[in-house]
Amino acid sequence: MNAADEVMDICLLAGEIMLTYGAETYRVEETLERMARAAGFTNVHCFTTTTGIFLSFEERKGKEDLMQMVRIDDRMQDLNKVTEVNQVSREFTSGELSVEEAHERLESIYHSPVNYPIWLIHLAAGVAGSGFSYLFGGGLGDLLPAFIAAIAASVALVEFERYLKVRFAAELAAAFLGGSAAIFLVFIGLGFNLDQIIIGSLMPLVPGVPLTNAVRDLLSGDLLAGMSRGVEALMTSLSIASGIALSISLFI
Amino acid sequence: MNLLIESVLTFAAIIGFGIIFSVPRRALLLGGCIGVVTWLVLQTGTAIGASSVIATVMASLTAATIAHLLAKKIRIPVTTLSIPGILPLVPGSRAYFTMLSFVEGEYIQGLEYGVETMLQAGAIAAGLVLALSIFSFGKGIGNRYETGH
Numbered sequence: 410m411n412a413a414d415e416v417m418d419i420c421l422l423a424g425e426i427m428l429t430y431g432a433e434t435y436r437v438e439e440t441l442e443r444m445a446r447a448a449g450f451t452n453v454h455c456f457t458t459t460t461g462i463f464l465s466f467e468e469r470k471g472k473e474d475l476m477q478m479v480r481i482d483d484r485m486q487d488l489n490k491v492t493e494v495n496q497v498s499r500e501f502t503s504g505e506l507s508v509e510e511a512h513e514r515l516e517s518i519y520h521s522p523v524n525y526p527i528w529l530i531h532l533a534a535g536v537a538g539s540g541f542s543y544l545f546g547g548g549l550g551d552l553l554p555a556f557i558a559a560i561a562a563s564v565a566l567v568e569f570e571r572y573l574k575v576r577f578a579a580e581l582a583a584a585f586l587g588g589s590a591a592i593f594l595v596f597i598g599l600g601f602n603l604d605q606i607i608i609g610s611l612m613p614l615v616p617g618v619p620l621t622n623a624v625r626d627l628l629s630g631d632l633l634a635g636m637s638r639g640v641e642a643l644m645t646s647l648s649i650a651s652g653i654a655l656s657i658s659l660f661i
Numbered sequence: 662m663n664l665l666i667e668s669v670l671t672f673a674a675i676i677g678f679g680i681i682f683s684v685p686r687r688a689l690l691l692g693g694c695i696g697v698v699t700w701l702v703l704q705t706g707t708a709i710g711a712s713s714v715i716a717t718v719m720a721s722l723t724a725a726t727i728a729h730l731l732a733k734k735i736r737i738p739v740t741t742l743s744i745p746g747i748l749p750l751v752p753g754s755r756a757y758f759t760m761l762s763f764v765e766g767e768y769i770q771g772l773e774y775g776v777e778t779m780l781q782a783g784a785i786a787a788g789l790v791l792a793l794s795i796f797s798f799g800k801g802i803g804n805r806y807e808t809g810h
Contacts, residue, residue, distance in 0.1 A: 431682075433740065487683040488741045495738055524683045533680035540674025544667060544700070545754040563681075608757045612674075613681055615751060621744050624786045628793060650760040658764055 413468040413475055415508050416448040419501075421479050422515045424455075424462045426494050430487040431618040433625045434634040437462065440498045447502040459484070459637040484641070486618045489524040527567065534563035534613035542609025547602045551609070554591060554600035558610035562587025566614060577648040580614055584652025587611055592660045611653060616645040664704065671700045675745045684741050691731055692745030699724040700749040714784045717750050721788020724750075729796045743789065752781035 420441045427437050438455045445453040445466045452467040452474065465476035497514045500506045506514070525533075538559025539552040547555065566583035573579050587610040595603045619642040626635030675696030679689045699720045706716025724746030732739040755778040762771030 431740075432738065436738065486681075488738070488744075489683045489685045492685050492688075492737055492741060496736075499736070524685065525680050530681055530683075533677035535677070537674045537677030537681065540670040540677065541753065543670050544674070544749065549666075604757065604761070605754075608753050611757070612751070612753050613678070615753065617678070617744050617748060617751070618682060618740070620782075621740060621747070621789070624789055625740075625793075628790060646756070650756070653757070654760055654764045657761070 412448075412508070413450065413466075415512070416445060416450065417464065417466075417475055417477055419508060419512045419515055420444050420464055421462060421477060422512070422519065423494050423498055424457070424464070425479050425481060426515065426519055427491050428457065428459075428462060428481050429483055430485055430490040431622065432491045432494075433622045433629075434459070434631040435626065435629040436491075436495075438631075440495070443502050444498050447504070448508070457631070458634045459641070484619075487523055488618070490518055490521075493518050531560050531563045531567075535560040537613050538562075538609040538611075540609075541612040542602075542605045545605050545608050547605030547609065551600045551602050551606050554594040555606045555609035557594060558587050558591040558606060559613055561590040562610050563613055577644055580645055581648040581652040581655075583614055584611055584649040585656045587614075588653040588656035589660060592656065607653060611649060614645075614649050616642045619645070664701075667700065667704075668697050671749055672697050675748055678748050679745050682744060684745065685737070687735065688737055688741045691735075692742055695724055695727050695731075695742060695746035696749050698727065699746055703750065714780050717781055717784035718788045718791075720750055721747055721785045722791050723788075725789050725792030726795070729792055747785050747789070750781070750785050752778045755781060 423444065424437050424441050427440065428434075434457050437457045441455045441462070441464055442453045445455075445464070450466040450468060451470075452465075454465050456463040459481070461478055461480050463476070463478045465474050467474045494515065497506065497511055497518070501511045523530075535556040539556040542551050542555035543549070562583045565586040566579055569579035569582045573582075588607050591600075591603065591606045591610050594600055595606065600606050619638045623635050623639035623642055626638060628635075672693045675693045676689060679692045684692055702723045703716050703720040706719050707713065711719070725743050728739055728742035728746050732742050755774050759771050759774040759778055762768070762774055
């Protein structure tokens with residue numbers, strides 16, 4: 410295997426990790442171009458959309474250009490992996506890492522589990538939900554029901570995503586279950602402000618990463634990626650709204 | 662007193678969100694602090710009589726500016742700090758009431774809430790844009806004419 414092929418592999422692996430776990434498009438393009446240039450190749454071009462990466466460069470003058478693409482199927486949120494890949498690319502560009510070391514580091518990032526255990530993520534969703542229910546005008550007595558409902562929504566989201574292949578269906582189901590849990594808790598007398606409890610329990614489902622990235626992508630001129638990310642965020646928000654609308658019209 | 666409780670709860674909620682988005686450990690507390698500052702700026706803006714859109718722009722600009730400065734300092738992607746920073750501004754409440762009004766058949770009321778939601782979201786984006794333009798000063802790319810030649 411020659412050097413150009415290996416550099417192509419680590420570049421695309423880095424790009425795949427970054428794009429899958431929620432980096433902005435311009436960051437992916439810039440990182441890949443920098444890494445390829447640092448390895449000594451010329452005529453480097455990278456084109457990235459939300460669902461795929463194209464990378465091409467020239468090994469030396471007179472030889473044919475290399476060109477490869479990867480398709481990105483899943484889009485998740487794990488900013489820790491983005492940060493770590495950023496670190497690897499920085500060290501690779503400044504010459505501290507060899508190609509093999511960079512490949513090893515990227516492989517271990519790719520296969521490493523999520524930074525925090527899943528029970529902690531559910532707990533964090535509960536804390537975030539109850540905090541926001543107070544900020545949106547709930548009382549101190551609404552903290553506990555919002556906590557429980559937010560945990561229910563978060564658990565439902567993770568479990569449904571594991572079994573359902575259809576996008577946005579998991580968000581709809583999670584919003585439905587979170588809203589139903591909130592309505593049930595208020596019905597048995599725990600908590601008073603139903604609206605604030607429901608809002609709080611749904612806040613952890615808000616697609617914060619795609620929304621922010623959509624703005625950033627549109628501004629840096631990646632119009633295609635920005636539009637598609639924006640639509641993704643909009644669809645997620647709409648499915649959350651339909652889920653909660655369903656539970657409200659069923660139970661109230 | 663009320664402000665103190667709100668600040669503590671904002672801090673806890675933002676840390677929770679940071680864990681959901683899997684923000685690296687060293688940025689977790691910083692993100693929480695930026696969130697609290699954002700919330701305080703928003704409250705100050707509302708208290709001195711600015712409209713909620715203007716207050717949101719101010720708060721979002723503050724959050725994004727701090728995020729840019731800190732991100733450069735501890736060498737971390739800006740998003741890991743700016744996303745927790747702008748979370749307290751997300752118009753979740755208005756979005757919910759938009760949906761509620763439509764479910765109850767009050768379409769005019771729903772449109773009003775919907776427009777407010779869009780304006781609020783636009784204000785967050787505007788704050789991010791302002792901070793970005795400040796920090797990309799001197800890296801112009803040119804939209805219509807080739808300047809700098």
